[in-house]
Amino acid sequence: MVYLYGIKAGSSPLVATFDSDAQLRAYVSWCMLRTNADGTAKFEQGSALATAQRWESSATPLTDHDPASVVHNPTPSML
Numbered sequence: 001m002v003y004l005y006g007i008k009a010g011s012s013p014l015v016a017t018f019d020s021d022a023q024l025r026a027y028v029s030w031c032m033l034r035t036n037a038d039g040t041a042k043f044e045q046g047s048a049l050a051t052a053q054r055w056e057s058s059a060t061p062l063t064d065h066d067p068a069s070v071v072h073n074p075t076p077s078m079l
Helices: 021-031
Strands: 002-007 014-018 032-035 041-043 054-058
Touching (some): 002 021, 021 032, 021 054
Antiparallel strands (some): 002 014, 002 054, 032 041
16 A cells, blocks of 8 residues: 655645555646645645645555545546
């Protein structure tokens, strides 16, 4: 499992999990609308990253957030 974190104002909650890194990267590519000059990004409203300014992924949990509490393998059709 691969973990996706949405980073905003010092917090980095777990926002979604994926079966593979390729699925995660395809999802992030779809929901990222633009990258700003300061390195932050704008994400599609309704996506798991909608309120985030940046994202991070990991093959192991980075926080104690419960993976069962977030969406697994989100897709654009889930909006």
